[in-house]
Amino acid sequence: MPPVPISPIKVGHIDDVQELRKTKPRTIPQRFVRDMTERPTLTTPLSPPHNHMPVIDFSKLSKGNKEELLTELFNLATACEEWGFFQVINHEIDLNLVESIENLSREFFMLPLEEKQKYPMAPGTVQGYGQAFVFSEDQKLDWCNMFALGIEPHYVRNPNLWPKRPERFSETVEVYSGEIRKLCYNLLTYIALGLGLKGDVFEKMFGVSVQAIRMNYYPPCSRPDLVLGLSPHSDGSALTVLQQAKGGPVGLQILKDDTWVPVQPIPNALVINIGDTIEVLTNGKYRSVEHRAVAHEEKDRLSIVTFFAPSYEVELGPMPEFVNEKQPCKYRRYNHGEYSKHYVTNKLQGKKTLDFAKIQTKNTN
Numbered sequence: 454m455p456p457v458p459i460s461p462i463k464v465g466h467i468d469d470v471q472e473l474r475k476t477k478p479r480t481i482p483q484r485f486v487r488d489m490t491e492r493p494t495l496t497t498p499l500s501p502p503h504n505h506m507p508v509i510d511f512s513k514l515s516k517g518n519k520e521e522l523l524t525e526l527f528n529l530a531t532a533c534e535e536w537g538f539f540q541v542i543n544h545e546i547d548l549n550l551v552e553s554i555e556n557l558s559r560e561f562f563m564l565p566l567e568e569k570q571k572y573p574m575a576p577g578t579v580q581g582y583g584q585a586f587v588f589s590e591d592q593k594l595d596w597c598n599m600f601a602l603g604i605e606p607h608y609v610r611n612p613n614l615w616p617k618r619p620e621r622f623s624e625t626v627e628v629y630s631g632e633i634r635k636l637c638y639n640l641l642t643y644i645a646l647g648l649g650l651k652g653d654v655f656e657k658m659f660g661v662s663v664q665a666i667r668m669n670y671y672p673p674c675s676r677p678d679l680v681l682g683l684s685p686h687s688d689g690s691a692l693t694v695l696q697q698a699k700g701g702p703v704g705l706q707i708l709k710d711d712t713w714v715p716v717q718p719i720p721n722a723l724v725i726n727i728g729d730t731i732e733v734l735t736n737g738k739y740r741s742v743e744h745r746a747v748a749h750e751e752k753d754r755l756s757i758v759t760f761f762a763p764s765y766e767v768e769l770g771p772m773p774e775f776v777n778e779k780q781p782c783k784y785r786r787y788n789h790g791e792y793s794k795h796y797v798t799n800k801l802q803g804k805k806t807l808d809f810a811k812i813q814t815k816n817t818n
């Protein structure tokens with residue numbers, strides 16, 4: 454029997470937003486214009502406590518005295534439970550390295566289009582330069598250019614996609630990712646301790662963790678009220694580390710108590726968020742909070758994002774410590790490799806991807 458033909462994904466023409474911006478269009482192409490219900494709120498003056506994402510001082514966890522450690526563990530646990538997001542200061546990553554990755558990422562995005570297109574993100578895939586998560590011709594597009602690479606383990610790498618220019622880009626990604634990896638393992642230890650678990654529980658459970666990096670570049674947009682920089686989504690990782698480049702406008706917004714809360718960047722801090730894996734493991738005690746990015750009328754914005762997740766072989770489900778009569782099991786067990794595949798083959802749509810693992814509760818009414 455002849456093989457069943459696989460129909461290629463038809464995504465239509467995807468405008469490169471940086472090139473589009475150069476033409477300064479008076480009207481935004483329809484594929485970027487969001488339906489009314491999706492359009493962003495750009496200036497929401499918020500009053501405390503909604504306006505202040507928690508700040509965690511990493512040095513109090515790593516080298517504080519016992520009292521400082523306990524207080525910061527408590528702050529971390531509260532941040533994870535109430536926000537799913539926090540900013541880390543004094544993270545012990547060399548600030549020269551932080552600055553280098555930022556400068557080199559910017560230099561990459563400023564290269565001529567033909568140079569960047571030497572590393573194309575093929576439709577339906579997530580590595581290289583382009584727009585990920587586009588699967589149909591009628592899907593709205595984000596006001597964003599992305600460049601993504603698999604980092605660890607090495608089998609997730611596609612060496613053809615590691616840029617030769619700018620010089621030192623690839624080696625800096627390597628060094629930076631090594632440092633962020635250490636930070637992720639450390640944060641997972643403190644998150645475990647804050648949950649009353651053994652410090653090494655996640656490291657042992659995750660095997661050789663999968664790690665990827667994505668640089669997001671958001672050019673200015675003449676009508677930021679009509680477009681989204683990045684569609685609402687939760688991250689398919691265990692933890693995500695987000696570096697917001699210096700001098701950029703506020704762009705990240707998180708959905709808290711049904712309100713989109715803008716995140717004020719703190720110089721040299723890293724934004725950390727709980728991903729879908731930790732939501733499942735804690736049976737929803739810690740949630741992977743929906744977030745999005747908005748564009749700015751005059752300023753561009755760059756973010757450098759690391760996704761840190763369990764090995765593809767790992768089977769996951771709520772840990773027994775978080776399941777009881779009051780908190781019945783909300784997620785089924787699944788293989789993380791399958792979840793990963795599911796995540797990267799679906800468009801970003803709020804928290805919908807996690808339906809993959811949700812146990813549907815019967816409506817008894």
Ligand SMILES: COC(=O)C(/C=C/C1=C(C)CCCC1(C)C)=C/O[C@H]1C=C(C)C(=O)O1
Pocket residue numbers: 579580585599601602603604609663664665666667688689690691760761762792793794796797
């Ligand atoms: C554009 O890419 C992503 O947004 C993304 C992809 C990450 C990945 C790579 C670039 C190559 C290696 C595999 C992996 C899927 C991790 C987001 O990552 C999230 C989604 C999942 C699932 C995850 O673990 O992190």
Ligand SMILES: O=C(O)CCC(=O)C(=O)O
Pocket residue numbers: 667669683688695704705744745746755756758
């Ligand atoms: O650019 C941002 O602030 C958000 C990035 C993000 O959420 C992501 O890449 O998953």
Ligand SMILES: [Fe+2]
Pocket residue numbers: 686687688693744
């Ligand atoms: Fe995200």
